[in-house]
Structures are given as structure tokens and as C-alpha cells.
Amino acid sequence: DTEVTQTPKHLVMGMTNKKSLKCEQHMGHRAMYWYKQKAKKPPELMFVYSYEKLSINESVPSRFSPECPNSSLLNLHLHALQPEDSALYLCASSLLGTGINTEAFFGQGTRLTVV
Amino acid sequence: SQQGEEDPQALSIQEGENATMNCSYKTSINNLQWYRQNSGRGLVHLILIRSNEREKHSGRLRVTLDTSKKSSSLLITASRAADTASYFCATDVSGGYQKVTFGTGTKLQVIP
Numbered sequence: 180d181t182e183v184t185q186t187p188k189h190l191v192m193g194m195t196n197k198k199s200l201k202c203e204q205h206m207g208h209r210a211m212y213w214y215k216q217k218a219k220k221p222p223e224l225m226f227v228y229s230y231e232k233l234s235i236n237e238s239v240p241s242r243f244s245p246e247c248p249n250s251s252l253l254n255l256h257l258h259a260l261q262p263e264d265s266a267l268y269l270c271a272s273s274l275l276g277t278g279i280n281t282e283a284f285f286g287q288g289t290r291l292t293v294v
Numbered sequence: 295s296q297q298g299e300e301d302p303q304a305l306s307i308q309e310g311e312n313a314t315m316n317c318s319y320k321t322s323i324n325n326l327q328w329y330r331q332n333s334g335r336g337l338v339h340l341i342l343i344r345s346n347e348r349e350k351h352s353g354r355l356r357v358t359l360d361t362s363k364k365s366s367s368l369l370i371t372a373s374r375a376a377d378t379a380s381y382f383c384a385t386d387v388s389g390g391y392q393k394v395t396f397g398t399g400t401k402l403q404v405i406p
Contacts, residue, residue, distance in 0.1 A: 183336075210392060221382055221396035222337065235392060267334055273391040280325045281391050282339040290334075 181206060185270050185286035193294055194260060200289045202253040202270030210275040211253040212283065213245060216267040228253060229275055260293045267291075298383045298397025306403040313370040315400040317383030318363075324389040326359055328368050329396075331380045340368075340381075375406045 183204045192198050202211065209230050214222035227235035228247040242264075244256040253270055267290050271283040298319045307313055317326070325344045329337040343350045343359045343366065350357045356369040370377055383397040 210390075216334075218334070221399050224393075224395075227392050229392070269336060271337075275392075276390050279390050280342055280344055280386070282327055282342055283337075283391055283394070284339070285329075285336040287336040288334075 181284060183270055183272055183284050183286035185268075185289050187289055188287065189290050189292075191292045191294060192257065192260065194262070196260075197256070197258045199257065200255040200268055200270075200291075202255075202286055203251055204272040204284065205251055206272060206284065207250075208272035208274055208284070209250060210273045211247060212271040212273075213253070213255050214269040214271065216269060216288070218266075222269055226255075257291075260291075262293050265292045298385055298395065300381075300383060300397045300400045302400060303398070304401045304403070306405065307373055309373060309375055309404055309406050311373055313373050313377070313402055313404070315368045315381050315383075315402070317366045317368070317397050319366075319383075319385045319397070320364065321385075321387060323361075323385045323387055325386045326357075326366050327384045327386065327394070328355075328357060328366075329382045329384060331382065331399075333379075337382065370402075373402075373404045375404050378402060378404045 211228045213225040216222040226245045231247045246254040267288045269288045270286040273283040274281045301316045327342045328340040331337045354371045359366045380399045382399045386394045
């Protein structure tokens with residue numbers, strides 16, 4: 180199984196709503212990532228989890244709250260978002276280790292619209 | 295922050311022609327990777343080239359890396375309509391993937 184599964188595929192939420200994005204992989208990868216991608220732009224790293232611990236936060240606003248309940252699951256909790264947060268949110272996973280050469284496996288993304 | 299700049303930003307070719315995309319980056323890297331993205335969905339890994347490699351092939355893909363010029367190119371030979379997608383280079387400065395940065399991307403259209 181080389182899939183990263185993201186749910187939901189599409190999400191429309193109001194600025195006062197609370198919602199969560201979910202990501203799951205069963206490849207035994209111990210690194211998991213959240214990326215944000217605006218239209219016609221490259222993906223930008225938001226968070227990295229290593230061995231279920233948050234290892235990188237790229238100065239993301241606190242209205243985005245990541246969670247890694249176990250080695251297969253990654254959540255992104257959303258609260259009080261702004262319309263400019265509308266984007267494609269991508270989850271990825273990879274092997275973990277320093278000095279190794281590896282690629283990431285990406286999910287299909289959640290297209291988020293904040294109204 | 296973006297590490298890679300890709301050129302051209304957009305490319306339109308006829309089916310059967312070759313497509314070449316270039317990527318330039320700023321700092322020393324551990325490896326460079328190329329990804330494809332269809333219609334704003336998930337990215338698919340195409341090929342990884344290590345910093346001590348100069349050329350790599352995978353099927354119809356050929357990637358070159360020139361670390362002295364901090365540049366890489368992706369060649370897709372005998373293009374097909376299904377190759378229509380955006381292509382991104384991604385540079386790994388640390389090894390172990392965690393600090394990979396994506397380039398600006400090239401949007402390729404292959405006309406049947």
C-alpha cells in the first residue's frame with residue numbers, strides 16, 4: 180500500500196467554524212507533513228512530524244493546529260480561518276533519517292474554501 | 295521560502311515532441327527531486343538525483359544535475375497527452391526529506 184489518503188476531498192467552511200482535515204498512511208513512514216498550496220504556486224511546508232512529535236512549524240498561525248495521534252494518522256484542526264486561507268492542503272509522508280535520500284508520498288489533497 | 299526557480303513557466307508542445315524543463319536553485323543540496331501534479335491535485339514523485347550524480351534516467355525521463363551551476367533539467371521524450379501537468383523540482387538540503395523546498399513549477403501542455 181503506497182497511498183496517502185486525505186479526507187475530505189473538498190471542504191467549505193465559514194470563518195467561525197471548526198473543522199479538521201485528516202490524513203492516513205500505512206507505509207510505516209515515521210515522517211508526516213502538511214503543505215499548503217495556493218493556485219498557480221508551489222506547495223509550501225507548514226508542519227513536519229517526526230516519530231509523532233512536531234519537529235518543524237514554519238511559523239504557521241495558531242488557527243491551524245496539527246495533531247499526530249499515532250504513526251499512521253495526521254490531523255489538521257482548523258478554527259477561525261480567513262478567506263485567504265482558502266487553498267489546497269496536501270499531506271505527505273516519507274521515510275525518516277538523516278543523510279538518506281528519499282521521496283515523499285503525497286495525498287490528493289483537501290481543497291478548502293473559507294467563506 | 296523558495297529555493298528553486300523553474301524555466302519556462304509554461305510550455306506547450308505537440309504530442310511526440312520532447313519537453314525540457316529547467317530548474318535553478320540557490321544553496322548546496324543533498325539531492326534534487328522532480329514531481330508531477332495533475333490539475334491541482336496530489337504530487338507524484340518522478341525521479342530523485344543525488345548531489346554526486348550527473349544524470350539519471352527513468353523510462354522516458356532524463357534528469358541532469360550540474361551542481362557547479364546549481365541547475366537541473368528534466369527531459370520528457372516522446373511526450374503524450376497524458377504528460378500534461380505541472381512539474382516541480384524540489385531540493386533537499388538536509389537529507390532525510392524534511393527540509394525539501396519546491397520550485398516555482400513548469401506547466402506543460404501536450405497537444406494531441
